[in-house]
Amino acid sequence: MLAALAVLTAGLLAFHRAVPNSLVRLGSLLESFLPWLGLVVVVLLALALLRRSAVALVALLLPVAAWTYLFGGLLLPATEPGAHELLVVQHNVSDENPDPSGTARALADAGPDLIALQELVPPALAVYERTLAPEYPYHAVRGTVGLWSKHPLTGTRLLDIKPREITEDWSRGLRTVVHTPNGEIAAYVAHLPSVRVRASGLASGRRDESAVLLGRAVAAEELETVILLGDLNSTVDDRGLTPLTSRMNVARRGLALSFPTAFPLARIDQVMARSASVAHIRTLPATGSDHLPVAARITLGVYDHRQGGVVAQR
Template sequence: MPSRWEAAVKWDRAAWARGRVLAGLAIVTAGLVAFHRAVPNSVGHLGSLLEQFLPWLGLVVVVLLVLALLRRSAIALVTLLLPVAAWAYLCGGLLLPGATPGAHDLVVVQHNVSDENADPAGTARSLTDAEPDLIALEELVPAALPVYEKTLAPQYPYHAVRGTVGLWSKHPLTGSRTVDIKPPGITDSWERALRAVARTPHGGIAVYVAHLPSVRVGASGLGSAWRDESAGMLGRVVAAEKLRPVILMGDLNSTVDDRGLAPLTSRMNTAHRGFAFSFPAAFPLARIDQVMARSATVTHIRTLPETGSDHLPVAARIALGRGVD
């Protein structure tokens, strides 16, 4: 009969021998999180598709942890430290609380209200509960626009609308104009971006509202060519903007990790506190409704209660006078 010491040594050796497949999966997961930019986009935009759901790779780590415990695999448990560290570096900050409530200058709300929204008045009222300084809306249709104008007017007397996007403000707006972000391949009438200057107590702020083209996931991968073209056009406009600071709000049909938004994310700050998954409203999987800033910092972002849209509204706090230039 083997001694207890011999049995313990045998168990230790077995624990390190078991679970090598799990350890391999942990290494692959860590690689996908840490080096997602290395996943090529040449076939089906697989890199961008992965980047849409990067935070959810944390669930893969949890599943691997449970399996490693069930297998009593020491090598798998140790190897899991790699994806945990990678995920914590990339996404861990989003779990932290935002700055203190007073550490911001503006509150803004971004919402794709949906062109099929049956309750525009209720949607407008719910957005004002966050007491934002600025409200950006997309998918405004002619039938609903007067309802939004009437409902928001008492608190937001200044507004600008271009095509299907609009901006409402507590502060005077000047210089409102359409921004051309229509990809050459779209031949229909298409106005989905505007620029205005908000004359706030903190000075003039260039505000952009945009709705980038939709993407589609199919058998061939992620169809995002038009969205990427539109992001590039908008990025060039923001780069040429002489006024500082700049705030961009919109349904960008992408997460900030997606390289397709690099023309914007390379020039502007995004929120480092709060996940704020906004789409689809019934079971939010990703934040495709974004608030970005230049010469300012988006200190925190969160979702607001569900409206009649298939998107959730997002509210962000912005601190002026610092950030990427």
């Protein structure tokens, strides 16, 4: 029995995409908590040792190998910062945050080049603008999302990622150009619709539709380098984010479980990049939000105009 459970766990890890997503969206639900299958392996290991089952111990090598392949790299130490890097912070500040001023100061203390925020509502928005202004003179806000920057911003526009079912005012995306010392970067800030776990399964249709619209916008972006920061209400393993993860790089180091603050179960606050890499991602201390902030190091590509593309990353 233990050996059979070990093989089943290995199968779920290695072939999670084969789990059907029809009806109850079981596949997405599994993928949202996929790293936690490691706890199943630990329990099976303890039982195998208790039973002194050599067969079970050998079978456990399969899920251990599968988990290590999928998530082992995230646990490796962060590499040293390079010359062509940006530090960015992503945070859903919560529309019920009792201390927006303290939250803004905490994020600025991390020293990032860019700060992306979601659930910006009046009058808290004015507090964020006032508190961040001294260190972040450039900012752009559209609807309930915003970006604060140490570098100039131009070409800011609303990003239409609203699902068809939503008829009320709903603005959760923006696109702007960041003029960094290493060149222009298209920065996207987004807040995808929430999901709910119900008796009928995972309700993620709106989020998935919004992810498709966001993926199309990224695909149509003319600038070479793109950074996406947002509360995507999904993990990078969830097939619901395939329109984005198929086009962009995700973090190579760091788990950074960000939600909920009281007991983080998943990282739904994401930093992704195109023609650049997310070298490392980590959580910052809790603020007045139900999400933890995440900070990521973006390693920019070196663009060679003679060859017409990114030729190296440092």
